[in-house]
Amino acid sequence: MDDAALFSVRLSLQVAAVATFFVAIVGVGAAYLLARRHFRGRELLNVLLTLPLVLPPTVTGYYLVVLFGRNGAIGRLIYEWTGWTLMFTWYAAVLASFVVALPLMIQTARSAIESVDRNVVNASYMLGHSEFVTAVRVVLPMARRGIATGIVLSFARAMGEFGATIMLAGNLPGKTDTMPLAIYSLAGSGDWSKANSMVLVLTIVSGVFLYLSNRNRKGTA
Amino acid sequence: MGITLKIKKYFKDFSLDVNWETGDELTVLFGYSGAGKSLTFQAIAGISKPDEGCIEVNGRVVFDSARLIDLPPQKRSIGYVFQDLALFPHMTVKNNILYGAPDISSTERAGRAAELMDMFRLAGLENRLPSQISGGQKQRVALARALIRRPSALLLDEPFSAVDLPIRIEMRNYLRHIQSSQKIPVILITHDPDEAIELADRMIIYSSGKVIGVGAPEDVLGTVSTVGSERAASTNIILSDTALTGRPVFSIR
Amino acid sequence: MSKNERARMKLIARLILLAVILGASPVFAGPAEMTVSAAISLKNVFEEIGRLYEARHEETRVVFNFGASGDLVRQIEGGAPVDIFASAAEKDLDEAAKKGFIIAGSRTDFASNDLVLIVPKASKAAIKDFEGLSQPAVKRIAVGDPGTVPAGRYAEEILRHYRLTAATKDKLIFAQNVRQALDYVARGEVDAGIVYKTDALLRSKEVKIEAVAPESSHTPAVIPIAVVKGTNSEAAAEAFISLVVSPEGKKILQKYGFKAAAP
Numbered sequence: 001m002d003d004a005a006l007f008s009v010r011l012s013l014q015v016a017a018v019a020t021f022f023v024a025i026v027g028v029g030a031a032y033l034l035a036r037r038h039f040r041g042r043e044l045l046n047v048l049l050t051l052p053l054v055l056p057p058t059v060t061g062y063y064l065v066v067l068f069g070r071n072g073a074i075g076r077l078i079y080e081w082t083g084w085t086l087m088f089t090w091y092a093a094v095l096a097s098f099v100v101a102l103p104l105m106i107q108t109a110r111s112a113i114e115s116v117d118r119n120v121v122n123a124s125y126m127l128g129h130s131e132f133v134t135a136v137r138v139v140l141p142m143a144r145r146g147i148a149t150g151i152v153l154s155f156a157r158a159m160g161e162f163g164a165t166i167m168l169a170g171n172l173p174g175k176t177d178t179m180p181l182a183i184y185s186l187a188g189s190g191d192w193s194k195a196n197s198m199v200l201v202l203t204i205v206s207g208v209f210l211y212l213s214n215r216n217r218k219g220t221a
Numbered sequence: 222m223g224i225t226l227k228i229k230k231y232f233k234d235f236s237l238d239v240n241w242e243t244g245d246e247l248t249v250l251f252g253y254s255g256a257g258k259s260l261t262f263q264a265i266a267g268i269s270k271p272d273e274g275c276i277e278v279n280g281r282v283v284f285d286s287a288r289l290i291d292l293p294p295q296k297r298s299i300g301y302v303f304q305d306l307a308l309f310p311h312m313t314v315k316n317n318i319l320y321g322a323p324d325i326s327s328t329e330r331a332g333r334a335a336e337l338m339d340m341f342r343l344a345g346l347e348n349r350l351p352s353q354i355s356g357g358q359k360q361r362v363a364l365a366r367a368l369i370r371r372p373s374a375l376l377l378d379e380p381f382s383a384v385d386l387p388i389r390i391e392m393r394n395y396l397r398h399i400q401s402s403q404k405i406p407v408i409l410i411t412h413d414p415d416e417a418i419e420l421a422d423r424m425i426i427y428s429s430g431k432v433i434g435v436g437a438p439e440d441v442l443g444t445v446s447t448v449g450s451e452r453a454a455s456t457n458i459i460l461s462d463t464a465l466t467g468r469p470v471f472s473i474r
Numbered sequence: 475m476s477k478n479e480r481a482r483m484k485l486i487a488r489l490i491l492l493a494v495i496l497g498a499s500p501v502f503a504g505p506a507e508m509t510v511s512a513a514i515s516l517k518n519v520f521e522e523i524g525r526l527y528e529a530r531h532e533e534t535r536v537v538f539n540f541g542a543s544g545d546l547v548r549q550i551e552g553g554a555p556v557d558i559f560a561s562a563a564e565k566d567l568d569e570a571a572k573k574g575f576i577i578a579g580s581r582t583d584f585a586s587n588d589l590v591l592i593v594p595k596a597s598k599a600a601i602k603d604f605e606g607l608s609q610p611a612v613k614r615i616a617v618g619d620p621g622t623v624p625a626g627r628y629a630e631e632i633l634r635h636y637r638l639t640a641a642t643k644d645k646l647i648f649a650q651n652v653r654q655a656l657d658y659v660a661r662g663e664v665d666a667g668i669v670y671k672t673d674a675l676l677r678s679k680e681v682k683i684e685a686v687a688p689e690s691s692h693t694p695a696v697i698p699i700a701v702v703k704g705t706n707s708e709a710a711a712e713a714f715i716s717l718v719v720s721p722e723g724k725k726i727l728q729k730y731g732f733k734a735a736a737p
Contacts, residue, residue, distance in 0.1 A: 062548055069552025070704075079553070087554040088509065088539065119307040122268045125294040126301045127321045128370060137320070141311045170539040170549065172509070173521075185540055188514035188653070190676030 005198055007174060008182040012202075015090060015178055016158035019097035023154045026098075027105030028147060032135060034106065035113040036121075052164075053103035060100060061167025068095070068168065092169035093176050097158035104157055105150040112146020113139055152213035156206050223406045224374055228264055228274030228284075237261065237271075237430040247400045248408045249417045249438075252427030258410045259304075261427075262376050266301050267294035279373040279406075300367035300375040304382065306359055308351040314338075314362050315347040321369040330369070337365040341395070357388040364395065368403070375399065377409045381416070393420055505532065508710050509555055511539045511546040513562035515653075515672060516697070519730050520560070526726075527717050534710050542651065543567075550575050550702055557711045560584075560699040563624035567698045577708065580701035584718050585732040587695040588671040589628050591685040594662040601666055603685045604632065608641040616647045616655040616667035625652035628692040629668035635691035656681070670695065672731040697732070 033039075034046055052060045068075040070085045079085050086092050116139050124134040140147065162180040169176040171185060179202045186195035223244035230237045237257040250258045263269035265276055267283065275285040278299065283292045309317050318334045325333075338344055341361035346354055351362065360380055367375060377396070381389045393416065400407040411417055417424060417438060424441045426434040434441040512520050517540050524536040539546070539556065543566035550556050550570055559576070561567040564583075570576050593601050599611050607615060618626030626648065633639050649655035652669050659667035660680035667681075674683055699718060701711040717723050724734035 058545070065548055065552035065554070069549070069554060071551065071553035075553060085553065085555055087549065087552065088537075117305070117307060119303045119305060120309060122266070122294070123301065123303060123307040123366075124309075124320075125268065126266055126297075126299060127366070128295050128298075128323045129320075130295060133323070138309055142309075144311075166541055167545055167549065170509075170511075170554065171514075171541050172537050172539050175537060185514065185517060188540065189517040 008179050012178040015093045019094045019158045020155040023105045031106045031109035035110045050103045052100050057163025061164035064168045088170040096164035096168045097161045101154035101157040105154045108150035109147050112143035116142045156209040222279040225277040228271035230271045246422035248423045249421035250410045251417045256427035257430040298373045300372035302363045302377045302380045304379045306363040313348045318365045321366040356384045375407045505535045508557045509537045510558040511556045512560040513543045514540045556702045557705040577701040583696040583698045585697045589687040590671045590683045592681040593666045604636045612665045614664040615645045616658040616664040618652045619648040631692040632687045675731045
């Protein structure tokens with residue numbers, strides 16, 4: 001592999017790792033709220049956070065461009081304050097992967113949290129523990145397998161993210177071309193042998209992660 | 222001291238409307254399943270909110286719909302042993318018990334835990350997970366966990382239904398010991414008439430969301446047979462339930 | 475929150491953002507960047523021209539963004555930091571211009587593409603020219619969807635030119651983009667296809683070019699380039715476009731099968 005290919009592999013791992021870090025934090029928090037709290041707009045929030053799972057990623061990417069581009073609602077504020085735009089940076093690739101992978105995390109973590117025995121949670125309350133302490137010391141540890149599966153799936157999804165990433169981060173060789181984008185570029189310019197070897201790398205890395213998540217799910221507590 | 226309770230809670234096809242009190246004694250809630258016994262416990266514990274009424278535990282109002290008082294479960298200081306025990310599966314025996322006393326210093330907590338583990342013969346099991354100990358041991362852990370914070374009342378929702386008779390007898394002895402040594406109201410839900418008669422200082426009989434008899438076991442069971450025809454029908458249900466379990470038919474003294 | 479506090483918060487937020495950005499942009503102090511959004515089909519040509527440009531203008535680093543022309547327009551609309559836009563066909567650049575994202579007068583049609591008739595390399599059917607598409611042995615012909623894909627529209631014009639519209643009506647397979655049509659042919663899923671010559675050349679191992687459509691048979695498939703409004707350096711962008719249309723640029727275009735526009 002040449003330097004450009006190595007860059008793409010490294011960038012993909014970096015983007016997926018950073019995105020997964022935030023996905024884990026935000027996803028577990030959101031999953032907890034959705035699973036255990038009843039508040040107004042809960043289902044609306046659920047739909048909103050799950051949409052990227054079913055929308056074509058390009059459409060998700062388009063929404064992100066509309067929001068975070070220099071002409072977008074959020075992007076304009078950032079630009080006016082700092083003169084900086086998120087688009088075409090590797091942060092944009094992180095954000096795109098984050099948004100697309102988040103629903104996977106939420107869905108897996110939510111069902112894991114929902115399956116925690118209600119009585120066990122009540123037992124913790126009866127023993128004088130606040131909801132926060134109960135969440136951290138009882139609910140989340142008991143849901144850890146589902147959470148771990150969600151993290152691995154999110155990482156694999158982030159690694160393979162293409163549609164939303166190419167919209168928001170662009171396909172800038174040496175800057176934002178993660179593995180899937182590099183494959184697209186190589187195929188687009190007829191560089192089939194390089195494209196194929198990167199397809200192989202991406203498949204193996206993703207396969208290893210899926211294997212890990214599967215093994216993790218089958219394991220016993 | 223004791224528990225005074227007068228609550229109503231309405232559902233689509235069921236309503237709970239009960240009113241009773243009990244002192245520092247061992248009380249048995251007895252009745253057909255679905256009669257509202259567990260729901261009453263949940264109301265006392267603060268994990269289910271009655272539609273109206275008030276609940277007093279050891280002189281402290283923990284719930285009063287008229288005065289908008291509704292203490293959260295954390296503040297009610299009630300020991301609760303669930304039917305499925307609800308041990309924390311990811312914590313060792315020792316940590317399960319220690320987790321039960323968040324508000325005291327760690328040295329005192331460790332002292333109490335050692336005392337309880339000694340009392341409930343759990344020494345040597347400290348570092349086991351709940352999945353690695355027997356059913357009887359789990360019950361003793363659940364009791365120790367409920368008692369470490371010295372609750373002002375102890376509620377037990379059929380905790381002994383899933384274990385063999387010898388263990389049940391052992392647990393009954395523990396209960397009597399706890400009640401007499403701690404001097405707190407202990408309330409037990411059970412289906413088992415033998416258990417009820419053997420343990421109860423006072424019996425409260427539930428049927429279809431209502432109390433149909435309160436008093437010493439020997440009195441209550443006599444009263445029940447003389448109340449109105451509708452209620453007598455409910456008693457029949459209890460009796461036939463007992464008959465179905467295959468144990469000696471309930472003897473009314 | 476008092477006015478003072480709010481001002482302080484704002485300052486802190488700015489400093490944090492600035493720190494994040496500085497920490498993440500190793501090129502901050504290096505040469506100025508110029509971003510060229512170009513259709514993926516122009517990748518080989520533009521990368522070569524870009525190297526040439528950088529060799530002559532050391533103060534500028536050319537950064538490319540290759541994608542589907544439609545997506546590139548969406549990015550520009552959203553406010554992506556783009557200096558130059560080159561689309562695969564007029565349609566997309568027209569759209570960007572109509573919406574006011576293009577500097578008027580900066581547009582140049584710098585090249586055009588031939589449309590070719592291709593068959594799978596292993597094909598045994600004797601399709602030697604466009605007329606050959608009418609024979610019964612030819613069951614399926616891949617073209618871009620004329621409604622959305624410019625190459626599909628050109629293909630439609632070519633078939634009309636050869637009076638094959640009726641004969642091929644039930645044989646056409648519409649692809650989402652011209653690359654997909656090419657892919658169908660390369661995989662032998664269809665008997666023939668009409669695609670851009672430059673794309674067909676990239677898969678010469680799998681497809682065979684049987685005929686080139688004459689210029690008179692379709693609207694010229696011109697490839698436009700223009701400077702995007704909001705560019706940091708209009709001069710640098712103009713210089714890049716000048717290089718594309720220069721004799722050296724033309725040589726590179728021709729090397730990859732494009733027809734350079736007449737001066």
